[in-house]
Every structure is written in C-alpha cells, then in structure tokens.
Amino acid sequence: MTTTTTDLVALGPDDDLFTGWCEVWTAASLADRPDDPPRSGTEHVALGRQLVAPGGSRDGAHRAAMVDGAVAGALRVILPVRDNPTVAVLDVAVHPAHRRLGIGSALLADGVRLAAARGRTELIAEVDEPGPDTAGRAFALHHGWTCDLLETHRDLVLPADEERLSAVETEAVRAGAGYEIVTWRDRTPDGLLDDRALLERRMTTDAPHGDLPVEEEHWDGERIREYEASHVARGRTVLSAGAVRGGRLVAFTDLQIPLAAPQRAHQGGTLVLREHRGHRLGARVKVAVLRELQGSFPEVRRISTYNSEGNLPMVAVNEDLGFRPAGFLSSWSVRL
Ligand SMILES: CC(C)(COP(=O)(O)OP(=O)(O)OC[C@H]1O[C@@H](n2cnc3c(N)ncnc32)[C@H](O)[C@@H]1OP(=O)(O)O)[C@@H](O)C(=O)NCCC(=O)NCCS
Structure with missing residues (x-):
C-alpha cells in the first residue's frame, strides 16, 4: 500500500x-x-x-x-x-x-x-453496491469484516403504471375489508402514536436482519417524535399511510422525499403486525402512499427500496407495483 x-x-x-x-x-x-x-x-x-x-x-x-x-x-x-x-x-x-x-x-x-x-464490541457498516466489485466490498473484506446481510436495491420509475396500480389496489381492497386506510405527512396523528411506536419496534424484530448482531430497538411515542423531527431537520418530508382497525394502527409505510433533490424518494419502513397479515395490507398502504406521492410531488421520478430476497411477501408486493432490481446494499460486521 x-x-x-x-x-x-x-x-x-x-x-x-x-x-x-x-x-x-x-x-x-x-x-x-x-x-x-x-x-x-x-x-x-x-x-x-x-x-x-x-x-x-x-x-x-x-x-x-x-x-x-x-x-x-x-x-x-x-x-x-x-x-x-x-x-x-x-x-x-x-x-x-x-x-x-x-x-x-x-x-x-x-x-x-x-x-x-x-x-x-460489535461494529456494523453498510456498502451501497450499484454494480459488482465495489471498493467498499473489497475494503470490508480486506479488513476482515463479514457480510451479514445482502439486500436487493429496487427502483420504481414514476409515474407508476396506473393499470398495474389499480389492479393491485382492487385486489387489496377486496382482501382487506374492515380495515380503514389513513395517510399523514411528517407527524403521526396523536391517537396513533403509541401504535406507530410498536410498529417501529416490530421492524427491528420482524424484518430480516440476516446475521447482523442487532437486538430489538426500544421505541415509544417520544422516540417517534424525535425521529419525525430529525427528518424535517434534514430537509426531508415523510409521507405515510397506515391501516386502522378498531381505532388501532396495525400497518404502516413511509416514503421519504429529500426536498432539495426530490427526483428520488426513499422507501422507509413498511410493516403489518403479525396478527393482521394475509389481508394484502402491505400492498394497500403502499398503493395509498404512492397515490399521495404522485398527487403531491409529481417531480419525484424514482423510489428506491431495499429488501432481503428472503422477505418474500415484501419482494412480491414491490414487484407487483413495478419495482425492478438496481443493485445491492450489503451490511457488514466485525466483533472486537
Ligand atoms: C471504501 C473506501 C472507504 C476505501 O478508502 P481507501 O482510502 O481507498 O482505502 P485504503 O487505501 O485504506 O484501502 C485498504 C485496502 O482495501 C482494499 N481496497 C480498497 N479499495 C479497493 C478497490 N477499489 N479495489 C480493490 N481493493 C480495494 C485494498 O486491499 C486496500 O489495500 P491496498 O491498496 O494495499 O491494496 C473508499 O473507496 C470509499 O470511500 N468508497 C465509497 C464509500 C464506501 O463504500 N465506504 C465503505 C463503507 S464503511
């Protein structure tokens, strides 16, 4: 060297x-x-x-x-x-x-x-890999780090295909009778705040983390407010959609838009509580937030999302909506 x-x-x-x-x-x-x-x-x-x-x-x-x-x-x-x-x-x-x-x-x-x-004692780093042989991967391997999680990066080019969106939505509405869809921007409604915190907590146990040495995160309403404020301070706006049943928020999805460079939006978390799965709520909240985005921010040309290929339901929803592979995101760790 x-x-x-x-x-x-x-x-x-x-x-x-x-x-x-x-x-x-x-x-x-x-x-x-x-x-x-x-x-x-x-x-x-x-x-x-x-x-x-x-x-x-x-x-x-x-x-x-x-x-x-x-x-x-x-x-x-x-x-x-x-x-x-x-x-x-x-x-x-x-x-x-x-x-x-x-x-x-x-x-x-x-x-x-x-x-x-x-x-x-457990260190973690991410490497964005739009193509093969990235410097970040070679660097991590050189230093003896282990790749614990590989996620596929998928992009949806906007505007989304309306026929495709309507087909997904129609099926999801049929499968999810009894659930109401709500949307909000930047600030979770007060009455749904504790439920939103539980959903964020479940993101850290239910979404695949491969072999990464991470444990369940502790989320409460106060931490959600801190998280929301940090997005606003970073010049992002966050569009969200959720599914409500009996007054409780049981599913959500977030889209983050960097306001200074809105061409590309980022998919944040999406989660349906375990006991409410099987009603196409993931697809339904994603269609709802996509419609909000297209109505309010027509300047967004692309949404990027990252999923472990083992996360079959999420990958299927994204493929149904028209997301297509565009590289990888790898997560690495080393134990001291
Ligand atoms: C990865 C990155 C930080 C490396 O910085 P750097 O100053 O070039 O790294 P070093 O000179 O310390 O490289 C150490 C070793 O890593 C390996 N390495 C680094 N870049 C490499 C490349 N492009 N191809 C092959 N091996 C590479 C080599 O083994 C190198 O040793 P050598 O030069 O003696 O062969 C830099 O390429 C970068 O900023 N990439 C984009 C961001 C990123 O991926 N960060 C990693 C996530 S933490």
Missing part, C-alpha cells in the same frame, strides 16, 4: 471544516453512484447535530482525514443509546482523488478505537 501523511481531526457539524467533510461524501457519491443525487450538506449537518445533541436516542462522532490542509476522508460513528449497547455503526468515505493511500484504513482504525472506548 502506498501511504500518505494523514492527520485525523475531530470535528462537529457546526465547525468550518464540516463543509469540506460534507464535500467528501458528495464527491464519493458522485463517483460511486452517479445516477443518485448525493445527500445534501443540510442532511449531513442535521444528522450530525442530532448525534452530538445530548439526550437523543443516538450519540456519535465525526473525524476528518486531512491531506495538504484539505479534507480527503470522512468518518461518522453512530452509537445507539436506548438499545443495542454493544453496537456501533461506522461509515467511511474517501475522496476519489485520494483513494488506495491508506486513508480509509486510518479512518476505520480510528472509528474502531472510538467505538471500543465507548464499550462497543
């Missing part, structure tokens, strides 16, 4: 250096995923502030790798504090002009040290 003189600097989202730190993510994203709008600086700053603010559900730290006075690499460490006390999530990016010089490895080593100092 060629080496370079690299200083690692601790920084926060309101430091001057943070602009250069954000630019590294942008340059890496444009090089590695040219079809995707990069995450905006506003998003990085808001996420950073959430991580360093006291009292939230996650702590975190940021490091910049400096070469000749400029930021050449970036590290973010996320530490859950309400659950998963042994876990740390690391994210590393190196500017394409400074790769294969050991900068990524230096940042990773610092992230491991930071995590260990906080008592974390």
Whole structure:
C-alpha cells in the first residue's frame, strides 16, 4: 500500500471544516453512484447535530482525514443509546482523488478505537453496491469484516403504471375489508402514536436482519417524535399511510422525499403486525402512499427500496407495483 501523511481531526457539524467533510461524501457519491443525487450538506449537518445533541436516542462522532490542509476522508460513528449497547455503526468515505493511500484504513482504525472506548464490541457498516466489485466490498473484506446481510436495491420509475396500480389496489381492497386506510405527512396523528411506536419496534424484530448482531430497538411515542423531527431537520418530508382497525394502527409505510433533490424518494419502513397479515395490507398502504406521492410531488421520478430476497411477501408486493432490481446494499460486521 502506498501511504500518505494523514492527520485525523475531530470535528462537529457546526465547525468550518464540516463543509469540506460534507464535500467528501458528495464527491464519493458522485463517483460511486452517479445516477443518485448525493445527500445534501443540510442532511449531513442535521444528522450530525442530532448525534452530538445530548439526550437523543443516538450519540456519535465525526473525524476528518486531512491531506495538504484539505479534507480527503470522512468518518461518522453512530452509537445507539436506548438499545443495542454493544453496537456501533461506522461509515467511511474517501475522496476519489485520494483513494488506495491508506486513508480509509486510518479512518476505520480510528472509528474502531472510538467505538471500543465507548464499550462497543460489535461494529456494523453498510456498502451501497450499484454494480459488482465495489471498493467498499473489497475494503470490508480486506479488513476482515463479514457480510451479514445482502439486500436487493429496487427502483420504481414514476409515474407508476396506473393499470398495474389499480389492479393491485382492487385486489387489496377486496382482501382487506374492515380495515380503514389513513395517510399523514411528517407527524403521526396523536391517537396513533403509541401504535406507530410498536410498529417501529416490530421492524427491528420482524424484518430480516440476516446475521447482523442487532437486538430489538426500544421505541415509544417520544422516540417517534424525535425521529419525525430529525427528518424535517434534514430537509426531508415523510409521507405515510397506515391501516386502522378498531381505532388501532396495525400497518404502516413511509416514503421519504429529500426536498432539495426530490427526483428520488426513499422507501422507509413498511410493516403489518403479525396478527393482521394475509389481508394484502402491505400492498394497500403502499398503493395509498404512492397515490399521495404522485398527487403531491409529481417531480419525484424514482423510489428506491431495499429488501432481503428472503422477505418474500415484501419482494412480491414491490414487484407487483413495478419495482425492478438496481443493485445491492450489503451490511457488514466485525466483533472486537
Ligand atoms: C471504501 C473506501 C472507504 C476505501 O478508502 P481507501 O482510502 O481507498 O482505502 P485504503 O487505501 O485504506 O484501502 C485498504 C485496502 O482495501 C482494499 N481496497 C480498497 N479499495 C479497493 C478497490 N477499489 N479495489 C480493490 N481493493 C480495494 C485494498 O486491499 C486496500 O489495500 P491496498 O491498496 O494495499 O491494496 C473508499 O473507496 C470509499 O470511500 N468508497 C465509497 C464509500 C464506501 O463504500 N465506504 C465503505 C463503507 S464503511
């Protein structure tokens, strides 16, 4: 390996250096995923502030790798504090002009040290893989990490095919008599808040996590409000649809739209409580939120979603709606 003189600097989202730190993510994203709008600086700053603010559900730290006075690499460490006390999530990016010089490895080593100092023994990282032979995969393998979960990335190109949407909807309405569909934006209605928290909790037990060393997350209404506020602070709006029976929310789906670059929306969670499955509620809430999206944000051209191929019901719903494969997202771990 060629080496370079690299200083690692601790920084926060309101430091001057943070602009250069954000630019590294942008340059890496444009090089590695040219079809995707990069995450905006506003998003990085808001996420950073959430991580360093006291009292939230996650702590975190940021490091910049400096070469000749400029930021050449970036590290973010996320530490859950309400659950998963042994876990740390690391994210590393190196500017394409400074790769294969050991900068990524230096940042990773610092992230491991930071995590260990906080008592974390299970480290997790994600690699976006639009095609084969990604640098992130080679880097993770080089450092002895294990791939614990592989999810297929699927995209739905908008506007969705109306005939297809109506067919899915008609069948879902027939199968789900007795359930009312509700929609909201950015803020779960107060009366459904505790049910929404239970659904988020079930996301961490019922959605496939492969061999990732993660445990059930603790969600309550307050944490949902924190989560909702963090999306707004990051410049995103979230459209949601839910299924209600007897006044209780039993299924939900979320779509996140980055307002500064709305061409691409992201599918958030979708879950139907176990005892309400088999009524096509997953398809029904997804059609409902898709109709909201197309009515309110015609500028969105694409929705991206990630599913484990073992999640047959979710993959089937997405394929029925017209989502098609567009690469992979791999999740890696190492135990200290
Ligand atoms: C992955 C990434 C962080 C690597 O940064 P880097 O500074 O180039 O990494 P290093 O120089 O420390 O590489 C260490 C080793 O990883 C492996 N590696 C890294 N990039 C590779 C590539 N493109 N092809 C093959 N092997 C690679 C090599 O074994 C390398 O050692 P070598 O150069 O002596 O052969 C960088 O490519 C990047 O920012 N990618 C996009 C974001 C990402 O995927 N991050 C990983 C998720 S945490």
